[in-house]
Amino acid sequence: MGRRTSLASLAGAKVEDVPGLSDAVLLSLPLNKLHCTRFNPRRNFGTEDELREFGEKLRKEQLQPAVVVSRSAYLKLWPDEAERVGAATYVIANGERRYRASKLIGLATIEVVHREDLAKSRADFLDAVQSENNDRKDLDPIERAIAIETMVTELGGAEQVAAYYGKTGGWVSQQRKLLKLTPQLQDLVSSTEMPVRVARDIAGLPHQAQAAAWQDELDRRRLAKKAAAQLRAKAAPAPAPRRARASSQQGSDAPSFTAVSPGSAATAAPESPAAAPGSVFTAVNTDGEPEASSPSADGSSPVPSPRHDQPGHEPNSQPRQLPYDDAFYVVNHLHAKMDTAVFASSARLLLGILRDEHPDEYRALMQEMTQPDRSA
Structure with missing residues (x-):
């Protein structure tokens, strides 16, 4: 019948209170003495290659035993299962996957834990069938x-x-709705290609309308x-325009002058002769604050320096360019630059992304927005 070893002796303490009836007992049993219950909800046990690889690991060492009840206890719950x-x-x-893997590679025995107390009622046994898979998150939706x-x-x-x-009856209904x-759509849910939230919405439709509804969802996501x-x-950000060192009319031989201002500790530069017509003059302020530029040689207006009161401008820093991490500045910038209708469309897009990717935050935001303003 197999080797019997009390788990209580292994752990140094009793597992159950009734010796001989509800003690968890470790057995090494031949595979032909075991039967898999038909109530296991698991459908995907892995490919044959994956099971074979798992079986080879079990041949070396089986770290976790399967859990079984006796035939007689099982048939008390379901007499029609005798055949x-x-x-x-x-x-x-x-432990059905361990059983399948062991059988596939030809192992003679498998280690199991006999838990007769799990067959006290149908509910207890069915809960035990689910619990291991649920706790290890092995079951798909x-x-x-x-x-x-x-x-x-x-x-x-x-x-x-x-x-x-x-739980409530609504919780049970939500679980069964899928x-x-x-x-075909159930397979998409199992593979996580279809989100559960979307699947529950589509599940409320007639079968003939479900495929079209899923295609509409895919089209909406693609457009988003x-x-x-x-x-x-x-x-x-648009690339910054480069200033030509010298215009084509000035010629390539035009001399250039550069004045460098190193900030408060500026060092006086040697006096230079007045810039000749056609020369290029560049002012560089090394403390990060651009110098006010003078009118250009051709009479065009100079490029204004960034003002301190512009959004995002800080002393001794370069003007900000998109994109960057200040989300509020980005939103304000887009609101100022975009047409109202386009901005509203973009806001709807962002809300849709928030709803799909972060449903909890979306619900909290909607609840906050719909609450009456009590500040007045």
């Missing part, structure tokens, strides 16, 4: 929905499931990304 269970003496509650649906069927209604978990999707890219492109 399905066959001659197996134990039914696996947790569709598998979790299948698990809840199974409990509703086996326990006799959604109210019983809600009461068992201390099963109203077509099989395109609009966001265009918005980023418009916000990107």
